[in-house]
Amino acid sequence: MSALIRHQQRPVALRFHDVFFSYGAVDVLESINFHFHEGDFIVLVGPNGAGKSTLLKLTLGLETPQRGSVSVFGKPPRDVLEIIGYVPQHIHYDSSFPISVNEVVGMGLLHPSSRRNKRKMQHTIEEALAKVDLIDLVDRSYSALSGGQRRRVLVARALVSDPRFLILDEPTANMDVESEQMLFKTLGSIKGTTTILVVTHDMEFVSSLTDRVLCLSNKGNKGQACTIVQHRTEPAYDVHAGFTQKEVLKVLHDTTLPGDDCLAQEVLHD
Amino acid sequence: MTDFFAALTNPSIPFVRNALIAAILSAILFGVLGAIVTVRRIAGLAGAISHAVLGGIGLALYLAATGLVPNLPPIAGAIVFAILAAAVIGLVSLKAKQREDTVINAIWAIGMSVGVLFMAKTPGYTDPSAYLFGNILLISTRDLVLLGILDVIVVILAWRFYYQIEASAFDEEYAKVRGIHTNLVFFIILAIVAIAVVLLQTFVGIVMVIAMLTLPSGTAGYTAKNLAGMMIGGGVYASLFSVSGLVAGWTFDLPVGAMVVVIAGAVFIIAALIRIIKRRNSVNSREVSV
Numbered sequence: 001m002s003a004l005i006r007h008q009q010r011p012v013a014l015r016f017h018d019v020f021f022s023y024g025a026v027d028v029l030e031s032i033n034f035h036f037h038e039g040d041f042i043v044l045v046g047p048n049g050a051g052k053s054t055l056l057k058l059t060l061g062l063e064t065p066q067r068g069s070v071s072v073f074g075k076p077p078r079d080v081l082e083i084i085g086y087v088p089q090h091i092h093y094d095s096s097f098p099i100s101v102n103e104v105v106g107m108g109l110l111h112p113s114s115r116r117n118k119r120k121m122q123h124t125i126e127e128a129l130a131k132v133d134l135i136d137l138v139d140r141s142y143s144a145l146s147g148g149q150r151r152r153v154l155v156a157r158a159l160v161s162d163p164r165f166l167i168l169d170e171p172t173a174n175m176d177v178e179s180e181q182m183l184f185k186t187l188g189s190i191k192g193t194t195t196i197l198v199v200t201h202d203m204e205f206v207s208s209l210t211d212r213v214l215c216l217s218n219k220g221n222k223g224q225a226c227t228i229v230q231h232r233t234e235p236a237y238d239v240h241a242g243f244t245q246k247e248v249l250k251v252l253h254d255t256t257l258p259g260d261d262c263l264a265q266e267v268l269h270d
Numbered sequence: 271m272t273d274f275f276a277a278l279t280n281p282s283i284p285f286v287r288n289a290l291i292a293a294i295l296s297a298i299l300f301g302v303l304g305a306i307v308t309v310r311r312i313a314g315l316a317g318a319i320s321h322a323v324l325g326g327i328g329l330a331l332y333l334a335a336t337g338l339v340p341n342l343p344p345i346a347g348a349i350v351f352a353i354l355a356a357a358v359i360g361l362v363s364l365k366a367k368q369r370e371d372t373v374i375n376a377i378w379a380i381g382m383s384v385g386v387l388f389m390a391k392t393p394g395y396t397d398p399s400a401y402l403f404g405n406i407l408l409i410s411t412r413d414l415v416l417l418g419i420l421d422v423i424v425v426i427l428a429w430r431f432y433y434q435i436e437a438s439a440f441d442e443e444y445a446k447v448r449g450i451h452t453n454l455v456f457f458i459i460l461a462i463v464a465i466a467v468v469l470l471q472t473f474v475g476i477v478m479v480i481a482m483l484t485l486p487s488g489t490a491g492y493t494a495k496n497l498a499g500m501m502i503g504g505g506v507y508a509s510l511f512s513v514s515g516l517v518a519g520w521t522f523d524l525p526v527g528a529m530v531v532v533i534a535g536a537v538f539i540i541a542a543l544i545r546i547i548k549r550r551n552s553v554n555s556r557e558v559s560v
Contacts, residue, residue: 060446060447061447062443062446062447078449081447081448081449082449084447086444086447088441088443088444091440091441091443091444092441092442093440093441094309094311094440096491097309097439097440098309098491098494098495098496098497098499098500099436099440099496099497100495100496103436103496104440106433107433107436107437107440107441107444107445107448108448110433110434110437110445110448110450111448111449112434112448112449112450112451113431113434115430115431115432115433116433141495157444
């Protein structure tokens with residue numbers, strides 16, 4: 001139990017308290033209650049259209065809930081953006097935009113109004129690119145990269161500020177096997193020291209790095225909006241290890257854990 | 271050609287020297303703002319603002335000529351209409367993106383029509399084409415001072431907030447996550463483009479401002495490695511196009527604004543063709559090696 005107590009004593013990284021959100025007349029999220037602690041590796045699963053992107057926008061302060069509250073390390077998201085690293089699912093990227101890998105990664109060090117010191121930042125940018133094994137492409141044009149390489153550049157952009165909380169939206173979408181392996185190796189190396197939230201539409205299997213699985217499912221009172229439930233996982237020995245090069249975990253959708261209880265999963269695992 | 275350079279040094283015809291200075295000062299704005307307009311893909315917005323300006327010019331001419339507001343300069347009406355058009359287009363672009371296209375075209379057409387109507391009712395003869403196509407040889411010292419001030423403001427802002435401008439244009443959502451007020455950046459860009467359009471229309475005219483905001487930076491974009499390279503390259507191309515258009519227009523007695531845009535368009539098309547041929551050759555050579 002001591003490990004659980006230590007876990008509970010860590011600061012709460014993200015808390016959704018009774019959150020309701022709608023786009024006009026369309027209810028998207030309802031009665032969202034969950035939290036997790038610093039250092040956790042959380043996977044949020046849900047089918048397409050369940051509201052995963054909306055939940056991320058609320059976490060990043062890009063949207064505000066109509067009811068309830070969202071806090072990141074106890075503060076409103078907009079007040080702590082500098083500690084968040086974010087890897088979007090895709091960017092509305094214009095292939096004719098002239099920009100180098102170096103400059104894209106440098107965006108992760110951007111402050112709202114000040115100019116950055118280019119020389120000072122260069123070392124940090126190269127360190128982040130080394131983490132995703134793309135150091136050789138630092139001066140390459142971003143548009144000249146493959147889809148998988150671009151995703152890794154976006155991961156480097158999120159890691160360059162050494163974030164306390166890393167959020168990845170569908171990180172393996174359009175990734176080749178090599179890039180997937182590299183990504184999970186990188187995530188494995190920062191697991192425990194950085195809080196990680198991975199959002200994926202893969203409802204069945206998650207990486208073995210995962211501590212808890214949250215699922216967005218259609219259980220709102222009106223039958224429209226989605227809410228969060230927690231599911232147990234178990235090792236899926238019969239499934240090919242694939243990208244993680246370790247065992248993957250199978251999400252047990254028939255077992256629902258108490259809503260906002262961060263200990264239940266670990267008690268069951270014990 | 272000799273005539274132009276003789277005219278340039280002739281103290282009795284200072285307007286040729288003013289025209290050359292205006293060409294260089296305009297090129298700085300075309301380079302910096304043109305690159306931003308191109309990468310943000312807001313050339314349509316800039317086009318609507320530039321055409322709405324004619325409404326302001328027409329209104330100012332009417333008010334001044336009828337004595338309702340004596341001595342009201344056309345540039346005052348132009349600035350008011352440009353800022354209003356920028357504000358409406360900016361709000362629609364942010365709040366009702368699906369209506370953006372309709373609103374842009376409505377402002378474009380209504381602005382021009384209002385200008386033509388006011389000019390028709392203005393006592394004395396007023397030719398809308400003078401404003402539509404501009405005349406660099408009519409540029410005044412006051413215009414040069416205003417262009418110079420705007421150049422300084424634009425260059426300082428572009429240097430100071432370069433990374434915020436770049437991030438907002440490349441990945442707006444991520445820029446917001448980094449705490450950048452992307453809507454404010456957008457409105458400031460629109461406002462500066464609106465003011466620049468008012469000053470620049472004196473040079474190439476309302477119709478062709480938009481061509482000079484896109485063609486030099488588009489040409490530079492073929493070889494630029496980043497936004498800064500596009501701004502500098504666009505500025506160099508714009509000054510080359512402007513000066514050569516001015517010399518050719520003077521030499522062959524042709525409208526300078528139209529001459530500048532024709533040269534800019536020709537170079538842009540040639541650059542595009544070279545790029546297509548190069549790409550095709552590189553694809554073919556890859557296929558051969560495979």
